Amino acid sequence: MSMFAIFGVSGSAISSQSQRLNVVASNLANADAVAGPDGQAYKARQVLFQTVPMGGPGNAGVKVQDIQESDAPGRRVHNPSHPSADAEGYVTHSNVNPVEEMVNMMSASRSYQNNVEVMNTAKSLLLKTLQMGQ
């Protein structure tokens, strides 16, 4: 039965989307992090999706090809009394944009739900196919 491939396709999409959700969670958790001892603040991460051909024509799954760090400059706040302040009195925070991350999170969770629904529909169709002729 060729429809079993749907579980592979949608399953790969679900795992990719959950990885995206994980990356968003670590970005949001580090949104206010300041530069560590090495002087480097946390850099926002972004997953990069890639299509994976799966067997027959038109069957295409997804995988996370790479996780890239953003090159945007970190947020600098003037706060001379902060222990991590540099010589000019600036503290470098991470370059995470919380608004962008929230939008990313909503998009990821919607895509996740879509793929779960696809799997549920495929499952109920296959169960009905099993009862064919009874």
Place this chain on the structure above:
Amino acid sequence: MLEQMTAGLNFQSNALLLRSQRQQVIASNIANADTPGFVARDFDFAAALRNASGLQDPSGLPSAPDRTHAQHLRLGSTDPRSPDMAYTVQTQPSQDGNSVDLDRERANFVDNSIRYESTLRFINGHVKTMLSAITGQ
């Protein structure tokens, strides 16, 4: 005699097979809704079913151009069970080159699953009819 009884069943099984293939293609489109550069795919169900069951196009035109020489390459797929895949047209162009329209794909997915289920019911009805004919009740 027996062939006449199962001819309808053959047609429905072709339809069921193509419906399950289309379901798979649409599931792939939904899975790749966030992949940069992915181009959504689909196929013409009516043409594929005509091709699989060896029927003529109602317009009288051949679905593929006639070959004038035996060694000419045939356009499209040679296997009647694997339909010619096409690319969907972008409705709302996006910066990353992804052409999946999620609303359209979801509508297609629901439409296709209902049609799959109705094909299943036609097959079940056919089987029931034949069974009652066999038992002579």
